[in-house]
Amino acid sequence: QVQLVESGGGLVQAGGSLTLSCAASGRSIFSFNTMAWYRQAPGKPRESVAGITSGGNTNYADSVKGRFTISRASAKNTLYLLMTSLKPEDTAVYYCNAYYSPYAYWGQGTQVTVSS
Numbered sequence: 239q240v241q242l243v244e245s246g247g248g249l250v251q252a253g254g255s256l257t258l259s260c261a262a263s264g265r266s267i268f269s270f271n272t273m274a275w276y277r278q279a280p281g282k283p284r285e286s287v288a289g290i291t292s293g294g295n296t297n298y299a300d301s302v303k304g305r306f307t308i309s310r311a312s313a314k315n316t317l318y319l320l321m322t323s324l325k326p327e328d329t330a331v332y333y334c335n336a337y338y339s340p341y342a343y344w345g346q347g348t349q350v351t352v353s354s
Contacts, residue, residue, distance in 0.1 A: 240265050240343045242260050242262055242336060243261045243346070244334050245348060249351045251352070252325055252353065254352070255323075256321050257319065258334075258350070260319075262317065267310050267312070271292055273308075273334070273336045274286060275306075275319045275333070277332045279331075284333070288307075305323045319332070328352050329350060331349050332348050
C-alpha cells in the first residue's frame with residue numbers, strides 16, 4: 239500500500255523560502271514512473287508545479303521556473319520541493335503525486351500561505 243505524506247507548509251512572507259517534503263511508504267520513490275508536486279488555490283483547478291522522472295529528468299511550470307527546485311532523497315524515501323522567492327500568488331494547497339502505471343497516488347496536501 240503506497241502512502242504519501244506531505245509536510246513543511248506554513249505561513250511565510252513574500253520573498254521567503256519553504257521546503258516541502260513528501261515521505262513515501264510502500265514503494266521506493268525511484269520506482270515510480272514520475273513524481274510531482276501540484277497545487278490548488280481557492281477557486282482554481284489543480285495545476286502541476288514540478289515533476290521528476292525515474293531517471294531524474296525534471297520539469298517546471300513557467301510560473302515557478304528559477305524559483306522552485308524538485309529533488310529526491312533515497313535515504314529517507316522522500317520527495318522535496320524547495321521554494322524560494324515566494325510570491326502571494328504561490329499561496330495554495332500543495333499536493334504530492336506519484337505515478338506507477340496505471341496507478342496514481344496523492345498525498346493529503348499541505349497549505350502554503352505567502353503574505354504580501
